[in-house]
Amino acid sequence: MPQPGTTAVVIALPDAAPLLDAAWRIDPALVRGGVPAHVSLLYPFVPESALTGQDEEGVRSLAAGFCVADLLLEEVVTASGFVAVTVPGLQPIVDAFRARWPELRPYGGRFGDRPSAHVTVAMGADSPMATARVRAAIDSLLPLRTRAAAVQLVALTEGGWHSRFTAPLSCPDRA
Numbered sequence: 001m002p003q004p005g006t007t008a009v010v011i012a013l014p015d016a017a018p019l020l021d022a023a024w025r026i027d028p029a030l031v032r033g034g035v036p037a038h039v040s041l042l043y044p045f046v047p048e049s050a051l052t053g054q055d056e057e058g059v060r061s062l063a064a065g066f067c068v069a070d071l072l073l074e075e076v077v078t079a080s081g082f083v084a085v086t087v088p089g090l091q092p093i094v095d096a097f098r099a100r101w102p103e104l105r106p107y108g109g110r111f112g113d114r115p116s117a118h119v120t121v122a123m124g125a126d127s128p129m130a131t132a133r134v135r136a137a138i139d140s141l142l143p144l145r146t147r148a149a150a151v152q153l154v155a156l157t158e159g160g161w162h163s164r165f166t167a168p169l170s171c172p173d174r175a
Contacts (some may be wrong), residue, residue: 006156007051007164008043009059009097010091012036015146016073016119019085022137023122027130029165030083030122039090039117041151042095042104050153056153056165058100063151063167066093073119074143076135081125083134084118090148091117093169 016037024031046055063092078084094117098106106115121138125131153164 002044002156004156004158005048007045007048008154009041009045010038010152010154011041012038012152013119016144018141019119019121019138022124022141023083023134026133026137030125030134037119037164039087039119041094042101047102059153060167061149062096062100062125064170066169067171068169069148071146071148072143073146076138077118078131078135081123083122083131084120085138087117087119092125107115
């Protein structure tokens, strides 16, 4: 479990909330409370106590180099106790953030060096049946259209995850 002071760089996808709602209706313990549907670009990011202005500027400048993206979520992946929907349209921005901070291992290395961009729908299912039920529930909601418009740097506090700042995605000038 992450500790207060843990940070992450994410893209919130509010239109994907029905996926988490479906998993919550099956078992509320499978969905992280207070965390909206999102794609993690870097988790964990630099600990809050070590964040520098250079880190924050790096997040802002990388975000500004990418365009707002219309996305189609349609592929479900499952693993032991885990259900997610891939978001291949965000893989280039995920890769850019990981390249900018190569010393940070996504998810502490639990899912390899290059886990796919995804929305985590459910975690911690204690049986294959629970995983199958979540998958069936979200399959009926797909494909789902959503839009990525901004990057957020979030930090975990005693009261939950809170945004430190939001950086809009905006295409570089292509004049």
